[in-house]
Amino acid sequence: xxxxxxxxxxxxxxxxxxxxxxxxxxxxxxxxxxxxxxxxxxxxxxxxxxxxxxxxxxxxxxxxxxxxxxxxxxxxxxxxxxxxxxxxxxxxxxxxxxxxxxxxxxxxxxxxxxxxxxxxxxxxxxxxxxxxxxxxxxxxxxxxxxxxxxxxxxxxxxxxxxxxxxxxxxxxxxxxxxxxxxxxxxxxxxxxxxxxxxxxxxxxxxxxxxxxxxxxxxxxxxxxxxxxxxxxxxxxxxxxxxxxxxxxxxxxxxxxxxxxxxxxxxxxxxxxxxxxxxxxxxxxxxxxxxxxxxxxxxxxx
Numbered sequence: 001x002x003x004x005x006x007x008x009x010x011x012x013x014x015x016x017x018x019x020x021x022x023x024x025x026x027x028x029x030x031x032x033x034x035x036x037x038x039x040x041x042x043x044x045x046x047x048x049x050x051x052x053x054x055x056x057x058x059x060x061x062x063x064x065x066x067x068x069x070x071x072x073x074x075x076x077x078x079x080x081x082x083x084x085x086x087x088x089x090x091x092x093x094x095x096x097x098x099x100x101x102x103x104x105x106x107x108x109x110x111x112x113x114x115x116x117x118x119x120x121x122x123x124x125x126x127x128x129x130x131x132x133x134x135x136x137x138x139x140x141x142x143x144x145x146x147x148x149x150x151x152x153x154x155x156x157x158x159x160x161x162x163x164x165x166x167x168x169x170x171x172x173x174x175x176x177x178x179x180x181x182x183x184x185x186x187x188x189x190x191x192x193x194x195x196x197x198x199x200x201x202x203x204x205x206x207x208x209x210x211x212x213x214x215x216x217x218x219x220x221x222x223x224x225x226x227x228x229x230x231x232x233x234x235x236x237x238x239x240x241x242x243x244x245x246x247x248x249x250x251x252x253x254x255x256x257x258x259x260x261x262x263x264x265x266x267x268x269x270x271x272x273x274x275x276x277x278x279x280x281x282x283x284x285x286x287x288x289x290x291x292x293x294x295x296x297x298x299x300x301x
Contacts, residue, residue: 055105062097135186135187135190139186140171143172143189144167149164149189149196154198155197162174162175163265169186177268205259206258206270210255211252211290214290216253221243222243225257226241228274228278235259241257244258252289259274
């Protein structure tokens with residue numbers, strides 16, 4: 001009886017071993033199933049289910065690590081700085097994913113040198129076609145890191161003045177004085193001259209130029225120009241406004257009124273209000289704004 005039990009136990013072990021080997025062979029065969037490109041050897045490429053599973057695991061692990069790093073650095077950041085860091089982090093994340101793909105393929109037995117060589121022409125073509133895109137992204141990174149332009153700044157580019165409302169990795173959005181949205185590619189801030197009216201502070205000096213007829217009382221003109229600012233509550237009392245006697249023009253005497261405001265975006269409206277007052281005061285004091293004059297001399301032969 002004991003011999004029979006021993007024989008049955010040995011047979012059971014053989015069956016289990018056979019089943020386990022069969023299962024492992026089936027799993028191995030399943031994982032190795034896929035596309036096999038090229039001849040067998042060093043230059044062959046094998047895209048198998050096992051490799052795809054390995055890529056998925058690598059992506060999930062990489063995504064978890066990157067999110068952990070992002071939370072660690074942005075945990076104590078303020079709102080604007082946090083958004084800027086996330087924008088840069090997204091750009092870096094793409095390169096990390098590309099590196100993970102290459103390393104995973106290499107670990108899976110794929111010769112990545114062959115892939116890079118085969119796609120070199122494609123990369124060159126994409127680089128030439130997308131060079132403006134890369135310039136915009138690099139420009140966005142510099143803008144975000146060195147804070148040369150920030151949300152709320154008043155900027156002027158290509159004759160357009162706008163208030164920055166959003167800075168993204170590729171473009172910057174601003175609202176013009178006529179409530180139109182202007183989208184500025186970020187490389188403009190690196191290559192072109194861009195005026196930032198509020199980079200140093202919110203206060204800017206504005207100017208109104210005017211001409212009066214020859215023979216006008218220049219002291220009275222200066223007094224009227226200064227007094228035209230008193231009724232406008234958007235004009236700052238400090239620094240003090242001032243008037244310059246600019247030149248003796250072709251048609252009249254040229255003056256410029258200089259004053260300070262802290263709402264640069266409303267400068268056009270403020271200037272318009274002041275010009276209305278100046279015109280009314282000039283009329284009341286019989287000071288005329290001259291028309292362009294030209295002397296024509298006729299010679300009779």
